[in-house]
Amino acid sequence: MGSIAKLGSESHYWKEGQRVGVGWRGGHCLKCKPCLKGEFWACESPLATGISTDGGYAEYMVARMEVLTAIPDELTSVEAAPLLCAGATTLGALKSSSVKGGDLIAIQGFGGLGHLALQFAVKSGLKVAVVSRGTEKEALARKLGAHIYIDTNKMNAAEEIMKFGGARTIFCTAPNSKAISDLVEGLGRGGQMIIITFVNEPMLISPSQLMRAVRSVSGWVGGNAADTLKFSVLTHVVLMVEVFPLEQASVAFDRMMTAKVHFRSVLKISEG
Numbered sequence: 001m002g003s004i005a006k007l008g009s010e011s012h013y014w015k016e017g018q019r020v021g022v023g024w025r026g027g028h029c030l031k032c033k034p035c036l037k038g039e040f041w042a043c044e045s046p047l048a049t050g051i052s053t054d055g056g057y058a059e060y061m062v063a064r065m066e067v068l069t070a071i072p073d074e075l076t077s078v079e080a081a082p083l084l085c086a087g088a089t090t091l092g093a094l095k096s097s098s099v100k101g102g103d104l105i106a107i108q109g110f111g112g113l114g115h116l117a118l119q120f121a122v123k124s125g126l127k128v129a130v131v132s133r134g135t136e137k138e139a140l141a142r143k144l145g146a147h148i149y150i151d152t153n154k155m156n157a158a159e160e161i162m163k164f165g166g167a168r169t170i171f172c173t174a175p176n177s178k179a180i181s182d183l184v185e186g187l188g189r190g191g192q193m194i195i196i197t198f199v200n201e202p203m204l205i206s207p208s209q210l211m212r213a214v215r216s217v218s219g220w221v222g223g224n225a226a227d228t229l230k231f232s233v234l235t236h237v238v239l240m241v242e243v244f245p246l247e248q249a250s251v252a253f254d255r256m257m258t259a260k261v262h263f264r265s266v267l268k269i270s271e272g
C-alpha cells in the first residue's frame with residue numbers, strides 16, 4: 001500500500017501520486033490463461049515467483065503496473081492492506097464455491113483469513129458456523145455475525161455441523177491437516193471443502209467419506225483485490241488489525257507466525 005512515486009515509461013493507465021496496493025500474486029508470465037484474464041494470483045508459469053519475492057517491507061518498491069490495485073477513498077491504507085491478500089483470497093474462495101444465500105458454511109480457524117471469510121459469508125446471506133479452539137474468540141465471532149460457534153476443545157466440530165444438516169461448504173484456514181481431515185464428516189450431501197491454508201502434512205480422508213455423500217475437497221489461492229475492496233466498502237467489512245511501525249517488522253512477523261496477532265499485522269511507515 002502506498003502512492004506511486006514514479007511511473008515507468010509505459011505505465012499510461014496510472015498516475016503519479018495515486019494511492020495503490022499490491023496484493024499477493026503468483027507471477028506474471030503474461031501468456032497463460034489466468035494472466036491473460038488479469039488473474040495474476042493464479043499465474044501458471046513454472047517461474048511464478050509467488051510469495052518468495054523480496055522487497056515488501058520497504059519504503060519504496062518496484063511493482064509491475066498490471067498488479068496494482070487502486071485504493072478507494074473510503075478505506076484508509078491500514079484498512080485496505082489486509083484486504084489485498086487475506087480479503088481477496090477469502091472472497092475469491094467464496095465466489096468460486098457453489099454456496100447460495102441461506103446455505104450453511106463453516107469457517108475453520110478464526111484469524112486473519114477467518115474473520116474476513118466470516119464477514120463476507122454473512123454479508124452474502126449465508127448461515128455461518130465458526131470453528132475455533134476455545135471460547136476466547138466467541139464473542140467477537142458472534143459480533144461479526146456468526147450464527148453458530150463451535151469450540152473444538154469441547155465439541156466434535158463435524159458432529160456439531162451435522163446437527164444443522166451439514167455444511168454446503170467448509171473453508172479451512174487453520175494450518176492443521178488432522179483438524180481439516182476430521183471436518184470432512186461435517187460436509188452435507190454434495191458439500192465442498194475448500195482449503196485455503198498452507199499446510200504440507202498429508203490429510204487422512206478415506207475415498208468412501210467422499211463417495212458416500214458426493215463430497216469434494218479442493219484448494220484455493222488468491223483472488224481479485226479490486227472486487228474485494230469494492231465489496232468491503234459496500235458492506236462495511238470490519239478489519240481487525242494490529243499496527244506496527246516498520247522498525248518493528250520482526251515483532252509483527254513473529255506475532256503473525258505464532259498466530260498471536262488480532263488478526264492481521266500491518267506495518268505503518270511514518271511519513272516525513
Ligand SMILES: NC(=O)c1ccc[n+]([C@@H]2O[C@H](COP(=O)([O-])OP(=O)(O)OC[C@H]3O[C@@H](n4cnc5c(N)ncnc54)[C@H](OP(=O)(O)O)[C@@H]3O)[C@@H](O)[C@H]2O)c1
Pocket residue numbers: 085086089108109110111112113114131132133152173174175176179195196197198199220221222256258259260263
Ligand atoms: N490460499 C491463499 O491464497 C492464502 C492467502 C493468505 C494466507 N494463506 C494461508 O492461510 C493460512 C491462515 O492464515 P491466517 O492469516 O488466517 O492465519 P492466522 O491469523 O494465524 O489464523 C489461523 C487460525 O487458525 C486457528 N487454528 C489453528 N489450529 C486450529 C485448529 N486445530 N482448529 C481450529 N482453529 C485452529 C488459530 O486460532 P487459535 O490458535 O486461536 O486457535 C488461528 O486463529 C496460513 O497458512 C496462510 O499462509 C493462504
